[in-house]
Structure formats: C-alpha cells, structure tokens
Amino acid sequence: MSKIKTLKDKKSPIRVASHQPEQIRETRKKLFEIQKKYQAKNIDTKLKGDKLVFTGSGSVYKEKIGTPTAEEVISGDSVNIPVCSGNQVEDNGNRFSSHAITVDSYRKVRESVIEILRLPNVVSASHNVLAYRFTSKDGTIHEGSDDDGEYGAGRALLSTFDEHGIQNALVVVSRWYGSKIGPRRFRHIKEAGISALKKLPGSG
Incomplete structure (x- = not known):
C-alpha cells in the first residue's frame, strides 16, 4: 500500500486498493458526496477512512442530527x-x-x-x-x-x-x-x- 503513489507516478497499469467492510464503503460514498459540496465552496477536506476531515482546522465532519437516544x-x-x-x-x-x-x-x-x-x-x-x-x-x-x-x-x-x-x-x-x-x-x-x-x- 505504501508504494501506491510510486505506481501512479510511473503510470503503471497495476492498481492496488484495500478491501473495506461494506459499512465503511457506504459511509465513504456518502461523505464523498458531502466533500464535493464543500469543494464547490472552496473548502478543503480530506477523506480518512470513514471520516471527512477539514484540512485547515483538522476537525472532523459530524452529522448534525445525530441518532436519537x-x-x-x-x-x-x-x-x-x-x-x-x-x-x-x-x-x-x-x-x-x-x-x-x-x-x-x-x-x-x-x-x-x-x-x-x-x-x-x-x-x-x-x-x-x-x-x-x-x-x-x-x-x-x-x-x-x-x-x-x-x-x-x-x-x-x-x-x-x-x-x-x-x-x-x-x-x-x-x-x-x-x-x-x-x-x-x-x-x-x-x-x-x-x-x-x-x-x-x-x-x-
């Protein structure tokens, strides 16, 4: 996994990706859509695992409604x-x-x-x-x-x-x-x- 950037830089036809649990994949898909909306407003974010991190502050995006107890x-x-x-x-x-x-x-x-x-x-x-x-x-x-x-x-x-x-x-x-x-x-x-x-x- 640490060599992925090297493969991309050399334009290698080989692609390596980690297999993630279904729940994390679905979370990332949802966060990716949110990330695009922030990008349209020139707000930099980065996906890290199943979290969306604001690049400038390092804070993590959280759903604003939360699950009722x-x-x-x-x-x-x-x-x-x-x-x-x-x-x-x-x-x-x-x-x-x-x-x-x-x-x-x-x-x-x-x-x-x-x-x-x-x-x-x-x-x-x-x-x-x-x-x-x-x-x-x-x-x-x-x-x-x-x-x-x-x-x-x-x-x-x-x-x-x-x-x-x-x-x-x-x-x-x-x-x-x-x-x-x-x-x-x-x-x-x-x-x-x-x-x-x-x-x-x-x-x-």
Whole structure:
C-alpha cells in the first residue's frame, strides 16, 4: 500500500486498493458526496477512512442530527407534529411502512425523527431508514440520510427527492424483517417512502 503513489507516478497499469467492510464503503460514498459540496465552496477536506476531515482546522465532519437516544424517544408519549403516513408494502414476510414530515432546519429534522419513532410499533421495526432535504434561509440546500443497518438504503431513499422534486421534507421508512429479498428491498423502501412524501402539503 505504501508504494501506491510510486505506481501512479510511473503510470503503471497495476492498481492496488484495500478491501473495506461494506459499512465503511457506504459511509465513504456518502461523505464523498458531502466533500464535493464543500469543494464547490472552496473548502478543503480530506477523506480518512470513514471520516471527512477539514484540512485547515483538522476537525472532523459530524452529522448534525445525530441518532436519537432511547431515552429521548420514550420520554414523550404523544406525537405533536402532523405526520403523513405512506402505503404499506409487503414481500415474503417483510413489511415496509413510511412516515413523512415537512422540515426546514436540522432542529426540525431531529425533532421529527424522534416524533416518528414514538409512533406505535415504529420503534420496534428491524430498520428505520431515513432521508431528508431542506433549504435554509441563505438558500443553501442541506440533505442527509441514515441506513440504520440497511447499507445503501439511505442514499437510495434520498434519490427519490431528486426523482420527484421533493424539498423541505423528512421521510422515515420502517422495515420489519421477514426473510432475505435481495435488492428488491431498495425498490420497496423507495416506493413506500415516496408514497408518504407525496402526501405532504405542497408536494404536488
């Protein structure tokens, strides 16, 4: 691995790369997209393993919503934010359901995730995949996703925002595992997700 730069400098046809766990590969893919956005603003960053480091300060990029703790979820017993429920999808013992909320800030995203996880049965799902996008007051577009163990599912769910022109929204797709269904799970996650997103006011 230490000779990779030498091989590149000599324009060798040989390429060497380390094999990384799937979770790290998916994290790096997501961070690479974030890195491109910083690059467009002339902010230098560097990918180191599964972390994005700001070159100037040495600080590490962190998701601004974070994963809600169990205590945060169970500390309230009612949902105070209007939530749109999507269609339920079933496949070979697997069940997918979705919930969407309008958001306009990281604070609203985090509060909304907690509220959705308080809904009956949602917290008991095998996976709760989420994606969000909103535009801040200065016109900057903020977006993110979380796989919750369904590697690649968060990015797939976020892609529905582009495909259907969705803005200022959060969606959580819950999966109750029945058996392996392969790549079909991504199609079901996107299908369930967009069915909830399209019910939000102003989504068309």
